[in-house]
Amino acid sequence: MSDAAIPGRPAAFAVARVAALTACSGLLFGYSTASIADWLEPIAAVFSLTVRGQEYLTVSLVISCFFGAVAAAPLARRFGRRMALTGAFVLAAAGYGVVLTEPSLSLLxxxxxxxxxxxxISSMVAPMYAGEATPADRRGGVVALFQLAVTLGILAAYAVPLILLDHSAWPLAIGGGIVIPLAGLLMLVAVPESPSWLIAARGDAAARAAAGALGVPTPHAAPSTAGHALPSLSLRTGATLAVLALCCGLFILQNLSGIDGILYYAPTIFTELGFPPGLAALGATFGLGLINVIATVIAILTVDRLGRRPLAIYGSLVMILGLSAVVAAHLWDMPFLGLAGLCVYIAAFALSLGPLPYxxxxxxxxSSLREAGLSAASATSWLFNALVALFFLTGVTQFGLSTVFMFFALICLFALVISIIWLPETKGRSLEAIEENVLKGVPLRQVGR
Incomplete structure (x- = not known):
């Protein structure tokens, strides 16, 4: 499809198309990262993997996400958001195709x-595109839809082992994720390029046409040109550096709060809490994924009404309570208290530290730093994600589940403090108004006003 506007298309339809593309990227994220969790033991048995080997297999995907996030900025800046997402979906489809062939360990x-x-790539570019291609009054919900799709992808990954009880079916179970990038490629045909990218790459006419098709205002020309390096002084303009630090900090807190350990190793956690291995642990894991989805739906419905700050503050507080319940459950041998605590934590995470950083x-x-800034924040997220994936099982083995979860609770306390002191409220504000405040050096807490 060309970048030209499509006369007569209502704004609601444009939002739906952007939302569907955002959802495909989120599904890819969720299914890709969680699909290994319930098949880790069968795969370990096939390839004779130790605990450390299981961590290395898990982190092989996550550390590659880091490099993809680093590459996302130059790709999105030079070739555009749509082309960057096209490349991401093609690579993902190829990877899943290899898994379907029942590969050797090296090919896996x-x-x-x-x-x-x-x-x-997609975890950085898709939220950026959604933010640029959605009207201000719907932006929070559409960007948060990425996180909802992540949770749906996780839920699907947790559901498959309950359907395919054959442990030897892991190539089909994991490789079946190929349908997600294929759907993403189809959705890319239905959306125009981002007006924010077009204004610099192709000029005002192309940007105005795409903005009309999407139902968003035509953006002002950015001070930089697409495909060229950004001046280093841009980071020192106004509150830009503070914004970058906040975004990176939120992703660090998001990943160190415990979500990645729970995401990748949920069956092991439930076994540690006292649930019998097998269907009981798998069922509890699926229940956790279901809570994640329900809470994220609530987040999408409320993020543009309640605002970012209340969700971040109260969500962090409830996450602390949930993690504390898990610690108590492990110490006192109360498995269902642990399950309840994890459900509370997951629900609060899905309302706060899950969608809000995106x-x-x-x-x-x-706008002049959007690709590089979002890439830095996304790469930071994946780096700390990889650290948790690499050391979670080792930490539980050496220090115990209670100690690991107390560390997660402490991280959530930091998130609470940062949310109270520095987090701005941006609901209902246009990107242009927010950017003007950032470049003028308005204090971080006030840039959304």
Whole structure:
């Protein structure tokens, strides 16, 4: 499809198309990262993997996500958001195709590297595109839809082992994720390029046509030209550096709050809490994924009404309570208290530290630095994600589940403090108004006013 406007298309339809593309990227993220969780033991048995080997297999995808996020900025800046997402979906489809062939260990790792690189690109570009291509009054919900799709992808990954009880079916179970990038490629045909990218790459006419098709205002020309390096002084303009620090900090807190350990190793956690291995642990894991989806739906419905700050503050507080319940459950041998605590934590995470970093990074970064800033924030996220994936099982083995979860609770306390002191409220504000405040050096807490 060309970037020209399509006369007569209502704004609601344009929002729906952007939302569907955003959802495909989120599904890719969620399914790709979680699909290994319930098949880790069967795969370990096939390839004789130790605990450390299981961590390395898990982290092979995650560390590739880091490199994909680093590459996302130059790709999105030079070739546009649509082309960057096209490359990501093609790589992911290729990786899943390799998994379907029942590969050797080396080919399995190679496939996970391809998928991880693709997820790293799309996890940065898709929220950015959604933020640029959605009207201000719907932006928070559409960007947060990325996180909802992540949770749906996770839920699907947790559901498959309950359907395919054959442990030897892991190539089909994991490789079946190929349908997600294929759907993403189809959705890319239905959306125009981002007006924010077009204004610099092709000029005002192309940007105005795309903005008309999407139902968003035509953006002002950015001070930089697409495909060229951004001046280093831009980071020192106004509150830009503070915004970048906040976005990176939120992603660090998001990943160190415990979500990645729970995401990748949920069956092991439930076994540690006292649930019998097998269907009981798998069922509890699926229940956790279901809570994640329900809470994220609530977040999408409320993020543009309640605002970013209340969700971040109260969500962090409830996450602390949920993690504390898990610690108590492990110490006192109360498995169902642990399950309840994890459900409370997951629900609170899905309302706060889950979607909000994506929403805020798409809203706060100035247009001239948006690709580089979002790439830095996304790469930071994947780096700390990889650290948790690499050391979680080792940490539980050496220090115990209670100690690991107390560390997660402490991280959530930091998130609470940062949300109270520095987090701005941006609901209902246009990207242009937010950017003007950032470049003028308005204090971080006030840039959304």
């Amino acid at each position: 790792v190679f496939a996970r590297v391809l998928i991880g690189f693709a997820v790293g 929403v805020l990074m798409a809203e706060l970064m100035p």
